Amino acid sequence: MPRIVGKEYKDLLKRYITSQNEENLYFGQQFSREFIEKEISPEEVISIHKNALVDVFPDVPDKVLHSFDFLIEMMIHYGLALREHQSLIRKQEEIQMEMNVAAKVQDTLLKTKKPDFKELDIGFVTEPAKKINGDYIYFLNDNCSEASVAVADVMGKGIPAALCMSMIKFGMDSLRNENTSPCNALDIVNRIVEKSVDDSMFISMFYGKYDARDASFSYASAGHEPALHYKASEGKFVELNAKGLLLGVHKDVEYEEKSVILEEGDFIAMMTDGVTEIRTKQGFIDEEIIQSIMLEVKERSAQTIAETVYERLSQLQDFQLRDDFTIVIFKKE
Amino acid sequence: MPRIVGKEYKDLLKRYITSQNEENLYFGQQFSREFIEKEISPEEVISIHKNALVDVFPDVPDKVLHSFDFLIEMMIHYGLALREHQSLIRKQEEIQMEMNVAAKVQDTLLKTKKPDFKELDIGFVTEPAKKINGDYIYFLNDNCSEASVAVADVMGKGIPAALCMSMIKFGMDSLRNENTSPCNALDIVNRIVEKSVDDSMFISMFYGKYDARDASFSYASAGHEPALHYKASEGKFVELNAKGLLLGVHKDVEYEEKSVILEEGDFIAMMTDGVTEIRTKQGFIDEEIIQSIMLEVKERSAQTIAETVYERLSQLQDFQLRDDFTIVIFKKE
Amino acid sequence: MEYRSSVDIHSEWDIVAARQLGRNEAKKSGFGTVDQARITTAISELARNIYLYAGKGKIEIERHTGNGLRGITIIASDSGPGIPDIRKVMEDGFSTSGGLGAGMPGVKRLMDEFKVDTEAGVGTIITATKWLR
Amino acid sequence: MEYRSSVDIHSEWDIVAARQLGRNEAKKSGFGTVDQARITTAISELARNIYLYAGKGKIEIERHTGNGLRGITIIASDSGPGIPDIRKVMEDGFSTSGGLGAGMPGVKRLMDEFKVDTEAGVGTIITATKWLR
Numbered sequence A, B: 001m002p003r004i005v006g007k008e009y010k011d012l013l014k015r016y017i018t019s020q021n022e023e024n025l026y027f028g029q030q031f032s033r034e035f036i037e038k039e040i041s042p043e044e045v046i047s048i049h050k051n052a053l054v055d056v057f058p059d060v061p062d063k064v065l066h067s068f069d070f071l072i073e074m075m076i077h078y079g080l081a082l083r084e085h086q087s088l089i090r091k092q093e094e095i096q097m098e099m100n101v102a103a104k105v106q107d108t109l110l111k112t113k114k115p116d117f118k119e120l121d122i123g124f125v126t127e128p129a130k131k132i133n134g135d136y137i138y139f140l141n142d143n144c145s146e147a148s149v150a151v152a153d154v155m156g157k158g159i160p161a162a163l164c165m166s167m168i169k170f171g172m173d174s175l176r177n178e179n180t181s182p183c184n185a186l187d188i189v190n191r192i193v194e195k196s197v198d199d200s201m202f203i204s205m206f207y208g209k210y211d212a213r214d215a216s217f218s219y220a221s222a223g224h225e226p227a228l229h230y231k232a233s234e235g236k237f238v239e240l241n242a243k244g245l246l247l248g249v250h251k252d253v254e255y256e257e258k259s260v261i262l263e264e265g266d267f268i269a270m271m272t273d274g275v276t277e278i279r280t281k282q283g284f285i286d287e288e289i290i291q292s293i294m295l296e297v298k299e300r301s302a303q304t305i306a307e308t309v310y311e312r313l314s315q316l317q318d319f320q321l322r323d324d325f326t327i328v329i330f331k332k333e
Numbered sequence C, D: 001m002e003y004r005s006s007v008d009i010h011s012e013w014d015i016v017a018a019r020q021l022g023r024n025e026a027k028k029s030g031f032g033t034v035d036q037a038r039i040t041t042a043i044s045e046l047a048r049n050i051y052l053y054a055g056k057g058k059i060e061i062e063r064h065t066g067n068g069l070r071g072i073t074i075i076a077s078d079s080g081p082g083i084p085d086i087r088k089v090m091e092d093g094f095s096t097s098g099g100l101g102a103g104m105p106g107v108k109r110l111m112d113e114f115k116v117d118t119e120a121g122v123g124t125i126i127t128a129t130k131w132l133r
Ligand SMILES: [Mn+2]
Pocket: A134, A135, A153, A154, A155, A156, A157, A161, A324
């Protein structure tokens, strides 16, 4: 324990004992912060105090001095808790840094290239609620006439979700060379997931495929949120539902496949539940809000539509996402 | 502040002031733990102490009492640090739980089956330094005459490493159906890694393949620690080096492939740098320690050899691993 | 009934004046020594923040008396730059390691109720209350 | 030169005896009040662990004197079940929340050097030293 600290403490204590004014307490407290920064433990503070008191007031009764020895003993465990605290803060900072690196690795690992496709304008936004994203978008662009996308949401957030996701990525990679249908794609990914993860981990996925030859959009869903089809001719939205279990539940699942034709100005919005199940302090928002936001900007680019939905909904939530947020727009030009 | 606590404290203090014996300090300290559990802050302890002292010793001088008021003021920031500590511990527990789930997911995702192979006794230990392992073992057992293993170490530890590892797993999965040579296996995995991760992420890998038809062990290395070949006939170890860059650096790398013949009682030890670069407070350990540990138990099973190395080296490090620890033993019976 | 008094913060000495006012009011409200020290520390932190980050401002002390709940409210207001990222400022873990003193999470812990209103370029009002139990 | 003395641990009262021995030896070594209390607390934790988890054992105190380094070593030994997962026992974060007291990380912090030897079914020897500065 530094001697200078004891000297300074004695001076402050002496002044306070002489006249109990606020100024001395203010400086005393400022001084106590330095103590904490210098990792002086509370039992040392008591000991410094005891020595200062004896100096200031030499005839302090023995009983009082004994009482300080007792108090020092009482403070030892407080001192330990404080030192543990300092080590925990260091640990916490390490974990933060690790999460930042992990988020960067995830970005590179899962990067997917948006197809550059004539007649089809593609836009998307995907934002994690915490550092690490548990939603996932994967684009496939097999040949010059087809563009596909898989939108997935891993149950749970954070690291466990991220680990599962890299599995999906490599499952999807294995589809690259096959010109496959939506229900077939889900079937293949489902087998991989079922084999690789345990029963507590589920993944929902929407798979959509646009075929430029007949302007058809075919889709299948593994327990995922329905997509929305904006019909420009009617100025209305239609929900695109397709039956199918979540990925990873059973080995053999029948995925229903459906299709619609896209007219000029039509678009498809594929989302995760982080978009549709937004909660504010007042409760869940009405899903129609999403449609009305999209209606406002329906003439704009696919990317603008996606970004507008994100900005408006994140404002509604005071800019604090409770779940990962992902939206993909396929718009027929 | 509960009144009962004050009463009990007063009794303890009174007894201590009367006779300064150890018993009272022991009970006092036990009591102080309860204080911490009840979240009684250090400034409250000083206040309890002051009140008890006045009770025990009514003619305590005013100056002493003022000094306690000063001490209370000094303790306020200590009290805040302690409460912050309690909230950090709760946060830490949350992260721990997430890590536990992630570790479980990783285990399931990366599970590999040790080949059950006649003539070849296989043993291994892989222990993460933190919750999540950045070392990886992958066994392949293509047919009845060949058993292969890949031992990998992702640069860095923890979550970022775990994300990369699932990529390696799916890279290896794609080898399953090819009866490939070690240098070919490294070449394929290198291309996947190079494509998927950014330039700051490197992976070292040792690939070994035992062929029962001629008792040969062929191997290749991507910047990995050399393996050790124990020659029973000479009672000595030989290092198995093979040239090759780390995975993920360049797209096209030539991996050197070599091979040795295993005689009865021979074994190969493949390790990560978490085994060979062990540091104690006194500095790095001499690598010969590993050899002398293995010599001691060379007659035992492959699993016992692996476990003995782990136990001894972890003791040398005071049971605190600084890096993930992985060792695989292939022993000719 | 409510008694209201205030101290303008222009210099470091005004921090001491605000502390003194708070301690007196806390004593009048019937708070014990430890709670007096806590309320005073909270005032000290808020006044110091005004002095350091806004230059000047005001600390008001409201003493709630009467039959209902008794307690003390601190209102710290300034026309400074505002707090750009409240989430970050309210985060734990830096109050003891850095030189920032107890910081906002500390003030929140010292009191029972805590509220921040802030707008960039307009200023900040922090309201914190402690009830007598 | 080294002075060695010891206390057998069979009952909770022996914990007090071990503490007393440790405090006396620490005082003789020239440690101040706070360090005396720390050494005594470390002994207390170790003796309590013996009492709770091994049933019986021994606390030895070695006092290092002479021209070189001066200090005190505590050797706590038992023939109990051993510590199954030392890494877990050495982990931070549970000493204050649980009812386990300072635990092993606490003892390590109270002293300057710390070493555990343990084997399942054979027993545990913990050695901890504090140097006089
Ligand atoms: Mn999710």
